[in-house]
Amino acid sequence: MTRAYKVYSIENGTVIDHIPTPLALKVISILGLGSEGIMTIGIGFNSRKHPYGKDILKIENRELSHDETNKIALIAPDATINIIKNGEVSEKRQITLPSEVRDILSCPNPNCATNMLGARKHFMLENKETVTYRCRYCERATVVNADMLSKK
Numbered sequence: 001m002t003r004a005y006k007v008y009s010i011e012n013g014t015v016i017d018h019i020p021t022p023l024a025l026k027v028i029s030i031l032g033l034g035s036e037g038i039m040t041i042g043i044g045f046n047s048r049k050h051p052y053g054k055d056i057l058k059i060e061n062r063e064l065s066h067d068e069t070n071k072i073a074l075i076a077p078d079a080t081i082n083i084i085k086n087g088e089v090s091e092k093r094q095i096t097l098p099s100e101v102r103d104i105l106s107c108p109n110p111n112c113a114t115n116m117l118g119a120r121k122h123f124m125l126e127n128k129e130t131v132t133y134r135c136r137y138c139e140r141a142t143v144v145n146a147d148m149l150s151k152k
């Protein structure tokens with residue numbers, strides 16, 4: 001008997017697996033993906049690692065860059081990235097936290113220039129273990145969580 005896939009497989013593109021539920025939509029927002037092709041989102045699969053389940057995201061006909069996939073580490077450091085070519089996994093990619101992050105994180109300090117004056121958001125990695133980033137404007141250090149993702 002062939003295994004019934006709950007999310008159909010893709011010929012070419014990028015598969016992001018092991019995203020903790022319900023962060024798949026946040027991953028799409030981090031990547032800035034809009035209506036540029038077919039995406040399949042699976043939410044709430046059984047997972048040994050994640051007590052609330054895992055999400056899977058398949059992006060057809062788009063090979064994400066390393067800069068793009070590293071952003072995923074901000075909220076889903078255990079996510080796995082497979083690049084698919086001609087129906088085969090052509091690359092199993094490791095993700096590492098980006099050393100700096102522009103635009104996608106909002107500073108939690110309400111008095112920061114990025115919030116008061118619309119300065120461009122810019123954070124530097126401070127601590128990999130705790131996923132702490134420091135704002136370049138107000139210098140507040142903060143542990144990243146999904147709520148810091150700026151709303152466009």
Ligand SMILES: [Zn+2]
Binds near residue numbers: 107112114135139140
């Ligand atoms: Zn700031």
